[in-house]
Each structure stands twice: as structure tokens, then as C-alpha cells.
Amino acid sequence: MNMIPGLFWVVPAASVLALTFAWLFFRQMMRQSEGTETMVRIAEHVRRGAMAYLRQQYKVVTIVFAVLCALFALMAYFGFQNGFVWFAFLTGGFFSGLAGFFGMKTATYASARTANAARQSLNSGLQVAFRSGAVMGLVVVGLALLDISLWFIALNLLIDDPDPMHKMMIITTTMLTFGMGASTQALFARVGGGIYTKAADVGADLVGKVEAGIPEDDPRNPATIADNVGDNVGDVAGMGADLYESYAGSILATAALGAAAFMNDAVLQLKAVIAPMLIGAVGTVLSILGIYLVRTREDATQKQLLGALGRGVNISSLLIVVFSFIILRALAIPNATGVLIAMVVGLLVGIAIGKTTEYFTSHSYRPTQRIANATSTGPATVIIAGLGTGMLSTAFPVLFVVVGIILAYLSAAGWDFANMNMGLYGIGMAAVGMLSTLGITLATDAYGPIADNAGGNAEMSGLGKEVRSRTDALDALGNTTAATGKGFAIGSAALTALALLASYIEELKIGLYRIGQQTLEFADGDTVSLAEASLTDFMNYYGVHLMNPKVLAGVFIGSMMAFVFCGLTMQAVGRAAASMVDEVRRQFREIKGILEGKAEPDYARCVAISTKGAQKEMMLPSLLAIIAPILMGVVFGVAGVIGLLVGGLGAGFVLAVFMANSGGAWDNAKKYIEEGNLGGKGSDAHKAAVIGDTVGDPFKDTSGPSLNILIKLMSMVSIVMAGLTAAFSLL
């Protein structure tokens, strides 16, 4: 217990603060009126569908968790793991699911209220939507800091190890296990939710918009409720679980690297471990401050609203840099300035990726306009142009991440490549820096789907054009701020995955201790004790260099995994959408009077079809992500596993950027035409653009965002299985 310094208590305090404010904002939102009877009824439909889905989803995921927990318990029994792992894994999954659940609950209560507030003014709509988004942001960071605090305290009390430095290493690597729980939950949420939402969306569009010629969100379309449910389970619950995982993952990986970097000084080690937690805690407080700064005059223009959002985010970000410097200096972290620079580099990389995302996907710029222009030669050229643009656009995020890695590494390492432990700690800190103000950046991201759903509610309730145009404006606003959010999500995935790679070696070390190995014996007869072995020693010992065929096999399989995972999720959306299309067509055919608005469609059946499809289809790709690194370790050992992780990271990161940007660009090319350009709605150009948008749907909302989690989950699984890999492999 004496290992926990007083400053640490800031972390649970910030967690409680975040959860309290989340509750306050939730109450505030609930006090608003939900509007007309129709609005209430429709919101109720969507809410019930969403909750029904989530219950189903959690049931399935519970089975997966039970199996994995049993596996971990077995591994602990045979001495390959400590006995806390399975429980840490479980809590990570539980809290991640909880973050998604609370976020979605809020969103489903907020949509009608946002639509109703938008009847007054744009600003009122923004206030309701943004505060509801803030609930999600604060719940995510609050729960993450809570889980981190509880486990840090508990493991300090429970783990019995005479060597404080060794104890800290075990604590931090055990805590990573809860990252695996969060990642597993997040992957299922993203994949399942992503399949759900796009099956409904594609199905609704193909039959409703294209075949029957009725507008989006028209109540006559049987799939329209499922479509709105999908926005909640995919974009909200999925995003919540996803970012919970990113946030917790970056802090935990950095803590583990901190423990590894200072294995010769217990005091410094402890400080390096809690530094990322403290930065997260302070960032949370600053996020709450920032959320309060987002307010404007009642008659604010769209530009002023955007300015207000930007102000909140920018002030939080600037302040976190100042406070992080204070924290790092107060903790007397060696080379505090260098570590701070690494953090700032992380923030800048996130912003830079966000800017290029915006450039390549917003229809204010040339690339998306060019895709829109390609409609003049039909859908095929729209698809070619969109794929080409997405592929090209990968250049910038990759170059930013590369420059970021090198700068963060070198600045934290005191510009010495050989100072590997500090360098990697710097890379971890860059990820922490990027996500430190997640409380507010997630709020600006999460209110987009709420505004989108508000628009759906307004349309279905027949609230008239003005309200719809206000919710559309909010939605458009959300798209701009979401670009930055996406930059942070994708950039942090790459940096966190790199940090996890290093943590893998630490976990391996513990695995070697467990099986009684105390030294690394090299082929030339040299011997290094585990305690003194550097990362480079481990690399040489296991032959993790790029001429080792096992490493190369791993790189090939890792690259392939990213593609196969996307292929499976794309196919899943295609199949689930096809069932939806059949059902909508059947209802149009069999339920008389449906298109005249005289008979109500069977919404519930469409909801059930999406739910069933998503549950069935999410299993294979998700399980693959868990099984592949385990199998790789069993067959190819450490060298193969690291090859797999690096191959998956390289190809997966680029593929994720490509899919997200192609999808976003097609979406906005369609919106560009819908705004009246190139012939506007209903023209041939518009039809071609709708086809592009439909192809882009699974790109940007199913496969692309799931890849970010896949990359990290494979690392997490490898870390948890490292004890087994250290003891045994076939080749």
C-alpha cells in the first residue's frame, strides 16, 4: 500500500468527477421535453430496438468471455499466468461494454429532445446534442480511470513480491489484460454494430431510395427504424466501447513501458507508471472545463457554432500541455521536457491526420469534388475515383505517424537511438497526449450521430423542412469535428500498438521467470540475466530480425489478416443487407397500402433481421482476431508473433485509413450533389453518387473502424498469451 503516492489519488478523484458531471449532463438533458406524441413514439421504437440489440449482443459476448476466462484460468492453473488475469480481463470487457451502454442510452433519449430543441433554434439543438455527447465522453474516460485506479490499488495490495520493481512490472502487465478485455468487447461492438447499422442502411437505401423512390428516413420504409437503431448501436455504442479501449489501452501500455524503463529505481519507476494516469486525470478535468466553454449566442450562425466547439477543444488541449509539463516536472521524470515534447508531437500528429482526413473527405476540397465530377461517366468511374483517392490519401497519415514515431522516440530518448526504453516510453506518451482530452474530443464526435438521429426523428415525425435543415446543419458540423476525432482515433491506434509491441517483450520476460528461466543464453555462449537484458538482447535472442523466415511468415500472415478481416466484414454486410432488401421488398409487396401511408410497416421484423444478421456474422471475424495470434505463437513462437503484429499493424493501419477516407469521400461527394451541384438530387449523377456512398458504407462504418481495434487486440492477445509462448512453440 505504501507504494501508492498521494498524487495518485487525483486519478480516482478525476474519475468520480467525470462520472458525476456525466450524470449531471444526463439529468439536464432528460429534463428537456421529448416533443410531440409522434416524436415520443418514434424515439421509443428506436430506443427499444437499440436496447434489444445490445442485450442480445451482450449475451453472445458473455459466452465468448466465459470461454476465454476459462482458458485464462486454465493457463493460471498451469503456471503460465498469474491468477488475476482472467478477472482483470473480465472487468475490462465489462466497463467497456458499460461505456457503450451508457452512451447509447443517452443518445436514444437525446435524439427526440435534440429534434425538439431544434424547433426553437440551431443553438438550442446544439446544446442538447453536444451535452449528450459529453455524457458519452465523460462516461468513457470516467469508467476507464475508475477501472485503472481500482486495479492499481487492488494489485498493489494483493501482489506479494519482495522486489518492488519486479512487483510494479507484474502490476502493469497484469493491468494490460484488462486492456484485452476492453479490446475484445470493443471489437465485437464495432463489428456487430457496424454490420447491423450498414445492413439496415444499405437495405433501406437500396429498396426505399433507389427502387421505391421515397426519401431517406421516410416512415413508409419498413427498414427506417432499423436504420436509426443502427446509428445508435454502431456509431454510438460501438464508438464508446472503441474509444474506451483506445484510452485505457494507451495509458496502460505507457504505464507498462514506464515500469520497464526504470527497472533500476523503484521511486522513479512508480512515477513513470502513474504519469500517464495523472495526465489522463488532469485532461479529464480540463475536458469538463472545455465542455462548459462551448456556448454561443442564441442567434449564432453555423460558423460561430463551429468556432464555439473549436474553442472548447483548443483551450483544453493547450492547457493539458501546460499541466502535463507541471506533472512531469513535479514527478521529476528524467528528461521531462523531452517526454513533454513527445506528448505534444502526439497531439500534433493527431491534429495533422485530422486535417488531411478533412482535406480528402470534405466536399469543400478538390479530391471529393473530383469524385463527384466522376459521376458524369457513371458509377464505375465514381468507384474507381473513390478507391484511388482513398489509397492515395494514406500517404499523409503514414508520413505523419512515421515522423511522429521518430520525433517522440528521439525526444524522449534524449536524441539517442540506443536509449530504447525511454524512446518507447515517449511513443506511449505521444498516444496518451493524443487522447488526454478525450472527454471533450469524444463529445464533439459523439454528438454527430445524435444529431443524425434527431434528423431521422424529425423526418419521421413530419416536423417540416426548417427543423430538418437545422438538424442537418448540426450533423454537418459534427462531420467536420469528427474528422479530427477520427485522426486521433487512428493515430493513437498506431502509436498504442507500437507501445504494446514493447510491452509484449516485458510480459515475455515475466513468462520466462514463471517457467524458471533466469538468463538468456545466446548461440555464441554469451549469457545475460533476464533482469539486465535489453530489448535488443531479446530481439537477438529470439531472432526477431527481418531475415528470419518465421518473422517473414508472420509479416505475411499479419498483412493478410487485415485484408481477410475486412473481406469477412464486407461480405457480412453484403449478406445481412441482402436479407434486409428481401424483407423490405416483401413488405412493399404483401402489406397493402404501405406506400400510400395507409398501413404501418412491420418495423420490428426489420430490426430483428438486422439483429440476427449482425450476431451471426460478427463471430467469425472477431474470433479470428483472437485465434490468429494464439495459433501463431503456438506454431512460430515469439519471432512469428512479433512478425504477425508488425505486419498486421503496417498493412492494417494503411488499409484502415484507405477504407475510412474512401468511404467518407463517397459520402460527401453524394452530399455535394445533393446540395444542388452537378444536377442535384434525382439526377443521373446523384444516382451514381448514391452507389458510391453505398459501397462506402461498410468501408467507413464497419471494416475501417474495426481495423483500428483489430490491430490492438492482436497485440493484447499476444501479451496475455506470452507466458505460454515463452514456454512452448512448435517451430
Place this chain on the structure above:
Amino acid sequence: MNMIPGLFWVVPAASVLALTFAWLFFRQMMRQSEGTETMVRIAEHVRRGAMAYLRQQYKVVTIVFAVLCALFALMAYFGFQNGFVWFAFLTGGFFSGLAGFFGMKTATYASARTANAARQSLNSGLQVAFRSGAVMGLVVVGLALLDISLWFIALNLLIDDPDPMHKMMIITTTMLTFGMGASTQALFARVGGGIYTKAADVGADLVGKVEAGIPEDDPRNPATIADNVGDNVGDVAGMGADLYESYAGSILATAALGAAAFMNDAVLQLKAVIAPMLIGAVGTVLSILGIYLVRTREDATQKQLLGALGRGVNISSLLIVVFSFIILRALAIPNATGVLIAMVVGLLVGIAIGKTTEYFTSHSYRPTQRIANATSTGPATVIIAGLGTGMLSTAFPVLFVVVGIILAYLSAAGWDFANMNMGLYGIGMAAVGMLSTLGITLATDAYGPIADNAGGNAEMSGLGKEVRSRTDALDALGNTTAATGKGFAIGSAALTALALLASYIEELKIGLYRIGQQTLEFADGDTVSLAEASLTDFMNYYGVHLMNPKVLAGVFIGSMMAFVFCGLTMQAVGRAAASMVDEVRRQFREIKGILEGKAEPDYARCVAISTKGAQKEMMLPSLLAIIAPILMGVVFGVAGVIGLLVGGLGAGFVLAVFMANSGGAWDNAKKYIEEGNLGGKGSDAHKAAVIGDTVGDPFKDTSGPSLNILIKLMSMVSIVMAGLTAAFSLL
């Protein structure tokens, strides 16, 4: 001179034999009648367009070669290279271009003759087309063996080094330079030809088929000649240069690995170096034998024809295994059986990849049929299904290659992972094994485009349905055999790239000698002399392990390069096709009577537009492939370069398979519908399938096949620049 053993002379002899038979087959083909006056006139049009394109292409490439040669001369002047490099580079490019030129010349003379022969019978058509394809196959292997023989003899005479083993190392790595010349030429040919052919194809289809509703190859379509020219410059000249590069590259890389594997025994070393050349030479003789075995009864069915083709290929392949064993035993290569197993593994991997390619892209199987079924919900779901299928299909080639790498490595290394030099030699031999009978496998691949062009000629000349259906049958036959050819091309690219990776280290060693470094000094004070340093020593010395941020930066950039390259080529096709669409629309609008067949369209203008577009657009992606590894070496040094190559190989290989298979599956899904399924030609399903096919055009004929060369060219450039990288890098 005494270093060249008697057995070596089999290589130039086989080369002369191959070229002689190529000339014989060419004469034989030329003796056939070209058919009616119209047929002659159309063939003349296509031939002139193709030759005009090639002349233009070679002009541009000559400038690039001149600049690169000047750079190499400069490097030689400053002592980073020997003085033969620039000239070897030049000859490689020259012969690769020559292979493409001869192949295309033959193809353009053969198309009308094939059509004319098909008026008699299917078998007559096959004989003309297949023998013409054989010209290409034999020219490619003949020229490659010629260039290899000439340089091997010349360098043996010219290089003056007292140490025979060191001399052999310099000879083999210098010869790799000619591989770089071939790769550079091949990349330009594939990219330029690929852009040309798909711009014409997409343009002709979009306006002709879709807008004007006239059939494919209709003489009223102004882009139809350009389309047929495109088949020749893309599929024939591009393929010729490409496979010349693969064939020569695999032999040269394996020779270099042989030199590295036996640095302690001059006699064995020499044998290991000439073994792959001898296997290539014998394979060539067996290919000629196989070509003669392809004959059937006059009234043969399609199935019997396929059987005849298969017989030729299978007998050659079986015999090469037997003869290789004799060669390896006669040379007394250590572990000859193991090396032979590696070779057989290579052959089997090629066949296995071919089989899965067929499964995923032929409409006899479920995956492509499912894509065709997706037409019922419109083009968007066709695209989603095709992309999903292509991504999923990458699993099998990757797993085959991985199993192949491990098996080839282990069997050649005597089942000892530590025996790295022999293991890598085994991987090289697997590539050589795959391509050993290229003379005949290329013939079965190259006759496809000839049959395709014959069909075009028949259509334009109005030869009637029966002839067209015979050329279509030949084309379909070609597609089946081409699947195997593609498996060999893609599998050998992966294996050769791995072999080149190892050669890079050898070249680096020579670079270190050049700058006067004789030993590797490690951080811990250990010292190893260059002569005794193992590959692992080099990996450790340069820190080429997967925790080094430079390596990781390289992997990221390498993965990104593959995507950006595809993005650029996709965009290029899109832009060039758009100009073509504008031109065809203009002609339909401005030239009166064109659609009634009363006025002749301005074919030449369309040819000129494709030529100009291809020349302009091929520069950026091709130069990027050359510049990226140079820049990487200058900034990040050896660790960064190897990271780049591995990242590019991993992501590039998977991306190449994905694009080739998606494209192939869309093409055949369309053909499936055109055969009368799901509504047949003209139905909505067909329209949706045509959109899928159009998107697939640049996938399978521009970006996908170019990636195979990109992967190897980046390795070749790194090898040629290794001297500079050894001496200097920024980080």
C-alpha cells in the same frame, strides 16, 4: 576464364535453341493467311497503333534509363559501385524491352491469322494462337538466358580479383543490376501498358456499350482500335517485359545466394551459382518439347484442347523435377535432395495459388456466382461482394507462400533454422522451380490475349457468329490456363523478393569493403570480420529488428507505398479513361452517320489519346518506386531500407492478390450473366455486372500486376544503391 566449367555452356546453348525455335514458330505463323482484305486492314491498324505506342514508350523510358545510368556512373566514379553496374543495368532494360517488343510483334501478326484459322476449326485456331504464344515464351526465356550467359562470361573475364570466392560474389551481385534494368523496364511497360489498355477499354465500354448500346469490338466505336491496341501493349508487351524480369530475377537472386552460401569453397560456390542457370536452361529445352506435345485431333472438343495444353505443361514440369535432381547430383550440391524438395515445393505453391485463383475467379465456382447473384440488388452490392471476395481470397495464396517459404527453407537447410544461407538458397530455388518451365507456361498464358484480339478482328471484320464463338472458346480456354500462369507470376514474385532481401545484405557487404570497412564492430565490443559475418550478424549490427523505430518506420512506409502506387495508377486510369470518354462522345456527336455505319470513326485520335495519357500518367508511380528506396536509405539507413522492403512485400503481395482476384471475379461474373444466367445480356443484372467489370479493369490489368514488379524493383533499387547506404545515412 578457367572459372567457367564445361557444363555451363548448356546455358547459352539452350538460349540459342529457344531463340531458334521462337524464330521457327514465328515463320510458321507468318506463312498462314491473314484472311480477307478487311481482316488484313484491321490487323494493320492495330499493329501500327501498337508499334507507335511502343516507340513512344521506349523513347520515354530511354530518358529515364539515361538519367539512371548517369547516376550509376557517378556512383562508380565516387567508388560506391563498380564500373560495370550502369552497363549491366542498361542491357537488362534493353533485353526486357526486346522481349516485350518481339512478343507484341508476333501477337499483332497472329491475331488476324488466328481468326482466319478459326474459320476452319477450333483446333486450327488453337494451333496458330498457341504457337504464337510460344514465340513469346521462348523469346523471353531465350533472351534472359542469353543476357545471363553473356554477362557471366564477360564478368569472369573482366573482373580482376585474386580471391575467387570474392570475385564470384562481385560477379553475381553485379549481375543483379541487370535485374534492376529489367524490372525498371517492366514496371514502365506494365504501368504504361496497363493505363493504356484500361483507358481504352473503360472508355470504349462506357460510351459504346452502356450509352450507345453497341456491342463490344463494334467497328462503329471510335475507341475499338485503341482497345485492341491496348490488349497488345498491356497484356502482351507488358506481360513479356514482366515475366522476363521475374525469370531473370529469380535466377540471378538465387545465383547470388548460392555465392553467399559457399564462401568457403570456390568449387562448390561456382556450382551453386550455375545450378539455377542450368535448371533454367534444361527447363527451356523441356518447354520446347512440351510445346510440341500440344496437339489434338482436328475435331477436338474444348475439353480435349484443355487436356492437350495441360499435357504439355504437366510433362514439362514432371521432367524438370527429374532433370533438376540429375543436375543437382551431378554438381554435387550439398543436400541435393533438400534443394530439390525446395524446388518442388516452389512448383507446388505455384500450382496451388493457381488453383485458388481459379476457384475465386472462375464462374464455375460459388464465389464468382455469388457476385453475379448480388446483381439482383444493384451495382453497389456487386462492388461490395467483389471487394469482399477479393480480400478473403488473399488468405490462401498467403498461407501457401508461408508454408512454401518455411518448407523450402527448412528442407534446403537440412531442417535447421540456423543454417540460414542454405535456407535462403532454398527459397531462391523454389522461385527458380516455379519459373523453370516458363517457356511453355508463358505460351499458355500469352495465347489468351492473341485469341482475344482474334475475336476483336473477327467481330470488326464481320466474320459471323461461328468464328467469334470459336475465338471466344479459345479465350475462355486461355483464362483457365492463365490462372495457373498468374499463380506462378505472383508466387515467384514473393519468393524472389525474399531472395533479393538476402542479396541486399551481400551487396551491402561489398559496399562496406569498398569504403574500406573490414569488420563489424558491435556495441558490446565484439568484432567480426566481414568475411566471417553471418546474415544474423548483419541484422544485429544494423539493428534490423522489429523494435527499432527505423525498421518500423520503414514497414509503415513500405505498406503505404503499395497503396499509394495503386492509388496513383487507379487515378491515372480514371483520368485517361475520362479523356477517352469525352473523345468518343465528341465523335458520336460531330461525325454524322457514324452510328449508322456510314462514316468511319477517327480511330487514330483515340489511339493517340490513349498513348499520350499512358505516357503522361506512368511517370509518377514508376519514379516513386525508384526514388522511395533511395530516399529511405539516405534518411533511415539499412534498417529503414529493409523495413521498407518487408513492409512493401507484405502489404504489396496481399494487395496484389486482392486486386487481381477481385478484378478477375467481376470479369467472370459478367461473363456468367452474358452466358444467359440471371437474365442475360441487356438485363439490369448485366448492367450492374458491367459496372463491376469496369471497376475491376484497372484492378486486374493495371494496379494488380504492376505491384508484383514494384515489390521486386524496390528490392533491386536498394541492392544497386547499397554501396551508398553502407557509406552514408542521415539517421
